[in-house]
Amino acid sequence: MPRAGLSPGAVVDAALAVIDERGPEALTLAAVAARTGVATPSLYVHVRNLAELRRLVAQRVLTEMAERLGAAVMGRGRDEAVAALFHAWRAYVLAHPARYAAVPAQPRTDPEVAAAAAGLMEVVLAVLRGYGLTGSDAIHAARRLRATAHGFAALEAAGGFGLPEDLDTSYQQVIDMVVASLRGTAAAT
Amino acid sequence: MPRAGLSPGAVVDAALAVIDERGPEALTLAAVAARTGVATPSLYVHVRNLAELRRLVAQRVLTEMAERLGAAVMGRGRDEAVAALFHAWRAYVLAHPARYAAVPAQPRTDPEVAAAAAGLMEVVLAVLRGYGLTGSDAIHAARRLRATAHGFAALEAAGGFGLPEDLDTSYQQVIDMVVASLRGTAAAT
DNA sequence: CAAGTGATCCTAATGGCGTTAGGTTTTGTC
DNA sequence: GACAAAACCTAACGCCATTAGGATCACTTG
Numbered sequence: 001m002p003r004a005g006l007s008p009g010a011v012v013d014a015a016l017a018v019i020d021e022r023g024p025e026a027l028t029l030a031a032v033a034a035r036t037g038v039a040t041p042s043l044y045v046h047v048r049n050l051a052e053l054r055r056l057v058a059q060r061v062l063t064e065m066a067e068r069l070g071a072a073v074m075g076r077g078r079d080e081a082v083a084a085l086f087h088a089w090r091a092y093v094l095a096h097p098a099r100y101a102a103v104p105a106q107p108r109t110d111p112e113v114a115a116a117a118a119g120l121m122e123v124v125l126a127v128l129r130g131y132g133l134t135g136s137d138a139i140h141a142a143r144r145l146r147a148t149a150h151g152f153a154a155l156e157a158a159g160g161f162g163l164p165e166d167l168d169t170s171y172q173q174v175i176d177m178v179v180a181s182l183r184g185t186a187a188a189t
Numbered sequence: 190m191p192r193a194g195l196s197p198g199a200v201v202d203a204a205l206a207v208i209d210e211r212g213p214e215a216l217t218l219a220a221v222a223a224r225t226g227v228a229t230p231s232l233y234v235h236v237r238n239l240a241e242l243r244r245l246v247a248q249r250v251l252t253e254m255a256e257r258l259g260a261a262v263m264g265r266g267r268d269e270a271v272a273a274l275f276h277a278w279r280a281y282v283l284a285h286p287a288r289y290a291a292v293p294a295q296p297r298t299d300p301e302v303a304a305a306a307a308g309l310m311e312v313v314l315a316v317l318r319g320y321g322l323t324g325s326d327a328i329h330a331a332r333r334l335r336a337t338a339h340g341f342a343a344l345e346a347a348g349g350f351g352l353p354e355d356l357d358t359s360y361q362q363v364i365d366m367v368v369a370s371l372r373g374t375a376a377a378t
Numbered sequence: 379c380a381a382g383t384g385a386t387c388c389t390a391a392t393g394g395c396g397t398t399a400g401g402t403t404t405t406g407t408c
Numbered sequence: 409g410a411c412a413a414a415a416c417c418t419a420a421c422g423c424c425a426t427t428a429g430g431a432t433c434a435c436t437t438g
Contacts, residue, residue: 003403003404003405003415003416004415004416005415006415006416028394028395028396029396029397030394030395030396038415038416038417039418040396041396041398041416042415042416044397045414045416046415049396049397050395050397104347104349108347108349108351109348114351117349136354139354139359140358140359140362143341143350143354143359143362143363144359144363144366146340146344146349147337147340147341147344147363148336148337148340149340150343150344151335151336151337151339151341151343152332152336152340154339154343155332155335155336155339158297159297159298160297160335161332162306162307163328165325165328165329170332173329173330173333173370174332174333174336176370177333177370180366180370180373181362181366181370192387192432192433193387194386195386195387217423217424217425218424218425218426219423219425228387228389229425230387230388230389230425230427230428231387231388233425233426234385234386234387235386238426239424
């Protein structure tokens with residue numbers, strides 16, 4: 001019997017695969033064990049328990065998003081950067097809806113997850129700096145941006161938009177709304 | 190041995206109490222049974238299974254929200270109605286964060302849950318009518334509003350706003366942002 | 379008022395999952 | 409080539425959802 005050669009990272013990979021294929025509720029240690037060709041208790045060598053695996057998944061997803069969004073806004077400024085940020089956000093959610101849905105189930109109180117979320121926040125704040133926003137103004141603006149992007153993403157990932165109206169159009173209007181609010185609050189340019 | 194005198198509604202009541210006290214993940218048939226003073230299998234007389242109980246909970250919460258938000262916007266119009274809608278939305282979430290978090294776990298595909306969500310949508314559309322928005326314009330505007338209110342609510346309910354900046358201020362800015370966007374898209378007044 | 383009927387509730391039992399305990403085998407190292 | 413650490417296994421426990429089938433309560437009907 002050869003070894004599976006697992007590692008914490010590989011377990012998280014398998015967990016993401018399970019989530020992508022069968023949804024966040026289907027993430028069980030049994031499912032991950034089956035996928036990695038290992039008995040369930042063997043997973044405890046690599047992760048403390050199911051709760052930690054969920055935590056690691058959330059961390060991975062947030063990190064992945066921060067990377068992609070960071071790359072998307074690179075070399076762009078102001079309105080263009082905001083649009084790029086929003087489009088990259090939605091693109092990630094559409095590519096991995098179940099993965100995105102798996103994150104909010106996590107308590108943000110956890111330090112590791114919080115750190116990953118902070119990485120995403122960093123990208124948002126970087127974009128806002130282009131509007132001359134710093135300090136408290138930037139925080140409030142970042143919350144507007146996050147709430148808006150996350151709200152749309154969460155609803156879309158959950159199939160919350162029933163009607164046939166074009167979602168791209170709705171999203172563009174969301175972006176315009178946020179951009180206008182950033183211009184209004186922004187320091188003089 | 191006297192009877193517990195349960196009913197589907199009473200079971201949902203107990204489920205909500207469990208959720209309020211111990212979070213959405215703590216909603217188990219065993220917990221509800223313990224709270225209602227009944228053996229677990231007895232619950233199957235009133236609800237088909239755990240999935241249906243979750244569905245009923247989501248339905249109840251959405252209906253409850255539609256009622257409160259509907260009451261809040263009554264007698265108000267335009268910007269004032271939007272502000273009232275947003276404040277009532279957030280007030281509900283702050284009063285019952287766990288309850289709010291229990292909803293999105295549900296598949297919106299379910300007809301009964303969808304109907305309850307439609308009730309909420311009705312309130313939003315009624316407010317938008319005050320801006321002369323109808324048809325597709327109203328749908329897009331309603332999505333902006335829902336995404337924004339839900340996004341902020343979801344993040345706040347999950348403790349997603351870590352920083353100490355005042356959340357009331359952030360929320361007021363969110364409301365201003367949405368109001369401005371509604372004015373912009375609105376038909377001539 | 380007594381008998382019957384249907385619904386409510388129970389205990390018993392099954393299977394899946396998370397988790398712990400303790401043994402075995404593989405892998406890398408001296 | 410032996411030894412030590414780690415990866416992996418089987419066995420076992422408890423909790424939960426769910427089903428099956430029996431007992432008991434409450435209401436209706438003759």
